[in-house]
Amino acid sequence: MTSEFDLGALLAERGAERYELHTKYLNPQLPRMLHTIGFDKVYERAEGAHFFDADGNDYLDMLAGFGVMGLGRHHPVVRKALHDVLDLDLADLTRFDCQPLPGLLAERLLTHSPHLDRVFFGNSGTEAVETALKFARYATGRPRVLYCEHAFHGLTTGSLSVNGESGFRDGFAPLLPDTAVALGDLDALARELRKGDVAALIVEPIQGKGVHEAPPGYLRAAQELLRQHKALLIADEVQTGLGRTGDFYAYQHEDGVEPDLVCVAKALSGGYVPVGATLGKDWIFKKVYSSMDRVLVHSASFGANAQAMACGLAVLSVMENEQIVAGVRTTGELLKSRLTELIDTYELLSDVRGRGLMIGIEFGKPSSLKLRGRWAMLQAARKGLFAQMVVVPLLQRHRILTQVSGDHLEVIKLIPPLVFGEADVDRFIEGFAAVMDDAHSGGGLMWDFGKTLIKQAVANR
The missing domain is CATH 3.40.640.10 (Type I PLP-dependent aspartate aminotransferase-like (Major domain))
Structure with a gap:
C-alpha cells in the first residue's frame, strides 16, 4: 500500500526550489540577504556540529541554530x-x-x-x-x-x-x-x-x-x-x-x-x-x-x-x-585561550570574552596607517561591516558558519553545539587565523568584498 503523502518524494521533487519558495511565500528579505553575502548554501544533511552539502563537503557549525542545537544535530x-x-x-x-x-x-x-x-x-x-x-x-x-x-x-x-x-x-x-x-x-x-x-x-x-x-x-x-x-x-x-x-x-x-x-x-x-x-x-x-x-x-x-x-x-x-557541562568548561577554555593568544598577532583583533562555549570576538581600530584608512572607510559606511567581512570568508573559504553578534557591532559570537571538540577548535582557529592573515595583508578578496558591503550599506540608507 502506497502512502498518500511521501515527504521524501516531495523534497526530492521540489527541494531545489527552496530559495524561490521562500522569496515568494515567506520573508523576502532573508533570501535577498543570503544571496548578497554568499550564504545561499544548500545543506543536505547534518550531524553533531557539522553540516554537509550535496557534494559531501562538511561545514563546521558555530551557531547551533542560535543556540537551539545544544547537543548538536540528530543526537x-x-x-x-x-x-x-x-x-x-x-x-x-x-x-x-x-x-x-x-x-x-x-x-x-x-x-x-x-x-x-x-x-x-x-x-x-x-x-x-x-x-x-x-x-x-x-x-x-x-x-x-x-x-x-x-x-x-x-x-x-x-x-x-x-x-x-x-x-x-x-x-x-x-x-x-x-x-x-x-x-x-x-x-x-x-x-x-x-x-x-x-x-x-x-x-x-x-x-x-x-x-x-x-x-x-x-x-x-x-x-x-x-x-x-x-x-x-x-x-x-x-x-x-x-x-x-x-x-x-x-x-x-x-x-x-x-x-x-x-x-x-x-x-x-x-x-x-x-x-x-x-x-x-x-x-x-x-x-x-x-x-x-x-x-x-x-x-x-x-x-x-x-x-x-x-x-x-x-x-x-x-x-x-555524557558530562556535557564539564566538557563545555574544558573545550570553552581551550577555544578562548587560543583566541586570546591571537590578540598580540593581529592589530584588528581587540578583545576575546565570554564563558564556556559562548564567546565574543571583537574587532577594533588598527594602529598601522595602511589599515587605519580602510577601517575608517568601513566605519563611515556602517559599523559592523568588518565583522561581516570576517564571517563571509570563514564560510566561503573554510566552511565555518558564524554570525555577527548584533546590528552595528564589530563582534562575532561563537555558540557552537556543546558537543564541539578539540579537533573542531583546531579547525576554527586555523580558519580564523587564515582570514585574519588576509585582512592584515591589506589586499585580496576580503577587502574587495568590503567594497561590495559598503555599496550595499550606502544603498540601504
Missing part, C-alpha cells in the same frame, strides 16, 4: 526518545487530565535550581519570558519591568518591551511600561526601585548581543536591592542555560544568586520540538493560580506536549550521562 538518544513517544500513541493534550511526562521533566529540571519549586511549559524562549513578565506583574501587583540596555529577550509584544535595541522596537509601540538600566549600574537600579512601581528586573547573566557578562557581584547585589523593594529577579537563561557557559545556568557562576523566576528554552528541545520553560518559586505560582477559577489563566495550546517533554527528558539525561 541519537534524543532522536530515539522522539521515536519512542510517537510509537506509544499517548492520549496527549486532552487538557483534562494530568499526563506523567510534564511532571517528570519539571522534577528533573528543578534539580538544577533547588531554590525553585514549579515550572510552566510553553513553546519558546519568548513564551518563557512572556510567562515570567506576567507572573512577576501579577505576583507583585506592580506594572513596571526593568531591563538592561542592549538586552534581547524576544520579539513578541511583551518581550519586546524589555528589548534593549530600538531597531527591534521601532514602530511597534505602545509597549508595556518599562525602563532600561545599564548592565552593572546598581545606582540606576536603586533609583528606579525607589519609585515603588517596579515588579521585576529581567537580566541575561551574559548578554547575547555583544557577549557582555554582568560585572562580578552585580547579580547578587541587584538581587539584594530587589528584595529590599519587594521586586523580583528574573534570569533569562534562554541562551545561556543548560550548560552553555560551563555551569548548568550562567547565574550559578556567582555565589548566592537565586532568581525568583528563570526562563529556559533553546537547548532544552534537543533541536527537534520547540519547548520553553519558566521556573519559579512556589508562592508566585500559587498567587497566579490562586483558585480553580484561575486554573487556565495562563496556558499554552501546545505547552507540555508529549514530544517536547520526551525531548527535554532525553536532553537532560544526555547532559548528565
